[in-house]
Amino acid sequence: MKLNHFLFLCIGLIQFSSTTLTAQDNKTLLLKNVDTKWWKEAVVYQIYPRSFKDSDGDGVGDLKGIISKLDYIKSLGIDAVWLNPIYASPNDDNGYDVSDYRAIMKDFGTMEDFDLMLKEMHKRGIKLIMDLVVNHSSDEHEWFKQSRSSRDNKYRDYYHWWPAEKGKPPYRWSFFDVNSDAWKYDAQTNSYYLHYFSQKQPDLNWENPKVREDIYDMMRWWLDKGIDGFRMDAFQFASKDTTWPELPKGYEKNIIKYYGVGPHLHDYLQEMNKEVFSKYDIMTVAEGAGSSPQDAMLFVDPARKELNMAYHFESVDIGKHLSDFGLIKYKAIFSRYDKEFKDKGWLAIFLANHDQPRMVSKFGNDSPEFRTISSKMLSTFLMTMRGTPYYYYGDELGMDNIRFNNINDYHDLDTRNKYIALKNKGGDLEAFLEGEKQTARENGRTPFQWDAKKNAGFTTGTPWLKVNPNYTTVNADQQEKDPNSTLNYFRKLVQLRKKNPTLVYGKFELIDENNPAIFAYTRELNGEKLLIVLNFTSKNASVKTGINIKGAKVLMNNYTTPSKSKELRPYEAVIYQL
Incomplete structure (x- = not known):
């Protein structure tokens, strides 16, 4: 090597090292006096396993399919995968009816497949969050088979029973029952059992300490395998008021307030924390944490020793489309929650999951003209809000509602x-x-669109649910090749969030709150201030008050060309460093 080349290389290495140290020093400075946790900094990617990737041609996604796509998942930059239920199940409610908590549903593979998947995830630095479904089990679970066999069976009190000789049980509404009656008559013991959901999903009796002991033992079994946390499905309904008071008029409008969060729910969570959570470094989040920010805080106030993250529904339970609900009201939801959580506790941020339609179809615009740009805008929102972002599979491609006719x-x-x-x-x-x-929920459950081949590359067989016909133009293979695709934009956003602690830990402040078109806010941490401006409409719009961007640096913009106007273009998203 020539001397001048050697010197040039040395100078370059010194400059690179200096830049790296400066960036790290800046990050260290920003995080001074900050309570850092891995689950606060994580980006969580939700996988609906039935629809992600099929490895054996039976039309159903499986664990081997997920394993085959772990490099793709890693390439997104995400930190953790939340996996919908994969336990043994007769599949009455897509796996949310568990017949054996320590076995894998045959559709998805074997426990050996699971162990390999977990090993390969951890090898890539990806954590695994499991769905914990313990408000109810399947009626095919051995506990329930025993429970219904006789009134004096030792498992009888594992579920809620009402003897028929006492007359009709107190009315309770069922989410999935055609007749909306949560009490099902069972002739074998001349009694009714309670099911808040499907008739094949009898509710477990959490008042029974033996139930709790068995569930805690099962949770420890999974955590000892090496999983990294639980998302607790429907747990807000686990505690019942067993005096069975009459439901007030209008209870349907706020089902969690009148139907969930029973008298002992927090007792159970504190016991669960003591017996299980406190012994592991894990992420814990409950679905539907109360009906208000104050209720949600009760789940995650560190002093109470319950969960470490609240996952509420208010930001997604807005009706058919955000435009009908109104952006001003929508912004107010986030402001209310942030006010409660600004000093303690932690929130999950999400716009879609397996129980919701597609993100771009509900909060953006899935017309051919605006699908891509509004998808990018919504991803910008999720990656810049305060809280841990939960991102649903396929949203990185801008997958939209399938809209079945039949x-x-x-x-x-x-x-x-x-x-x-x-x-x-x-x-x-x-x-x-x-x-x-x-x-409909199945708008968000259609198979992942891998490529333009038959069935979007999801399966070589007949898919369990129809593939969205637009897979020929909306798919991962095509977007990998396009630097301006929604997929590659999402990757850049994730990296920006990782490099900027302000986007994780910085305080949130809403700007121009009465603007019906623009969602604008700042994130500020130890002297660094970022500004996020989002146009939620299909027309040009501008911030009316509270922003001075003179001298600001644009960190990201979802348009490929800079704006020539002070107005934001349709669905434009801009991140500034002030």
């Missing part, structure tokens, strides 16, 4: 039972199906 295309218990109930009442079925095109 009830026979739906597999979902929720949609099918609502259809049957409406049919029995002589209701308007055409109007119902039209509404489901926007709101």
